[in-house]
Amino acid sequence: AQSVSQHNHHVILSEAASLELGCNYSYGGTVNLFWYVQYPGQHLQLLLKYFSGDPLVKGIKGFEAEFIKSKFSFNLRKPSVQWSDTAEYFCAVKGDSWGKLQFGAGTQVVVTP
Amino acid sequence: GAVVSQHPSWVICKSGTSVKIECRSLDFQATTMFWYRQFPKQSLMLMATSNEGSKATYEQGVEKDKFLINHASLTLSTLTVTSAHPEDSSFYICSARLTETNYGYTFGSGTRLTVV
Numbered sequence: 001a002q003s004v005s006q007h008n009h010h011v012i013l014s015e016a017a018s019l020e021l022g023c024n025y026s027y028g029g030t031v032n033l034f035w036y037v038q039y040p041g042q043h044l045q046l047l048l049k050y051f052s053g054d055p056l057v058k059g060i061k062g063f064e065a066e067f068i069k070s071k072f073s074f075n076l077r078k079p080s081v082q083w084s085d086t087a088e089y090f091c092a093v094k095g096d097s098w099g100k101l102q103f104g105a106g107t108q109v110v111v112t113p
Numbered sequence: 114g115a116v117v118s119q120h121p122s123w124v125i126c127k128s129g130t131s132v133k134i135e136c137r138s139l140d141f142q143a144t145t146m147f148w149y150r151q152f153p154k155q156s157l158m159l160m161a162t163s164n165e166g167s168k169a170t171y172e173q174g175v176e177k178d179k180f181l182i183n184h185a186s187l188t189l190s191t192l193t194v195t196s197a198h199p200e201d202s203s204f205y206i207c208s209a210r211l212t213e214t215n216y217g218y219t220f221g222s223g224t225r226l227t228v229v
Contacts, residue, residue, distance in 0.1 A: 034218070043119075043222040044157075044206070090156060100147060101208070101218060105156045 002027045004093050006104035014112050015083055021076040021107050023091030033074040034092040034101065035065055044090070050074065061085070086111045115141045117209050119221030126197055126228055134192045134224045136207030142187035143209035148180070151204040151223070160205075163190040197228040 007022035025031065035047040048059025055067040065076045074091060091104040116139040126132050136146055144165045149157040161182050162170040169182035179201075181193040190209075194201055205224045211217035 036220075044208075044220040046218075049217075100159055100162055102159070103156045108154075 002093070002095055002102055004091055004102050004104040006089075006091050006107050008107045009105065010108045010110075012110045012112065013081060016080050017111075019076075019078045019081045019085070019109065021089055021091075021109070023074045023076065023104055025072050025074070025091075025093045025102075027072075027093065027095045029095055032094040033065070033067060034094075035059065035063070035074070035076045036090045036092060036103075037087045038090065038106075039087045047076070047089075081109075081111045083111050083113050085109060115139075115209070115211055115217065115219045117143075117207060117219050117221040119207050119224055121224060122222060123225040124227070126226070128198055128228055129196055131193055131195045132197055132226060134194075134205055134207070134226075136190045136192070136209070136221050138188045138209045138219075141209075141211060143190075143211070144187060145210045146184060146190040147208040147210070147218075148182060148190075148192050149206040149208065151206060157206060160192075165190075194226065197226070199228045202226055202228045 003026045005024050032051045034049045036044045037047050038044050047063050048057045050057045050067045058064045063078050067074050088106050088108050090106045092101040094101050118137045118139050120135045146163040148160045150160050151157050159172050160175045163182045163184040165184045165187050171177045184190040207221040208218050
């Protein structure tokens with residue numbers, strides 16, 4: 001069965017620190033990859049997505065992610081976080097044979113001033 | 114951009130009653146909508162896929178008679194939690210797939226259901 005795993009459930013870091021969140025999936029076919037963010041009390045918002053082309057994808061709010069096919073990974077990065085980046089981050093994958101997104105368990109990121 | 118409106122944003126109901134949650138695509142047509150359930154500190158769990166004009170496809174372990182889904186038009190899907198019990202209390206989120214592309218999904222703001 002396909003699965004999506006996020007390595008860190010909870011991350012605490014200071015403002016200006018760099019952030020990297022891991023995401024791995026298990027599926028051998030073509031995938032579409034997504035990172036979503038859920039700010040406290042708000043709905044899911046798309047940060048970025050990958051479906052083809054340049055494996056380094058730039059999203060909103062200074063986030064980027066790199067698709068490494070050989071590692072089945074799609075890690076999210078931000079060079080310098082802000083307090084407003086405090087949120088929960090979800091990796092999601094859609095395989096070419098599925099009609100639906102499968103989500104990782106999420107990573108709660110807390111940025112301290 | 115594509116917007117999905119979900120209503121109500123929160124609801125409290127008594128055990129045994131039914132609750133309907135609406136999910137509307139405001140500026141696009143959605144042939145496929147998805148219903149998720151999110152438990153505290155957990156990820157979104159897909160409950161069912163709602164297809165316009167046909168029966169919903171439920172994920173394993175989801176009771177279709179308890180969680181009734183209707184997708185009667187290209188802009189509206191509803192989830193009805195029938196005979197609700199406290200264990201049904203959760204955060205329910207709908208999502209729509211944009212018809213222009215297979216890659217775009219947009220999410221509603223969610224409905225917090227509390228059954229007392």
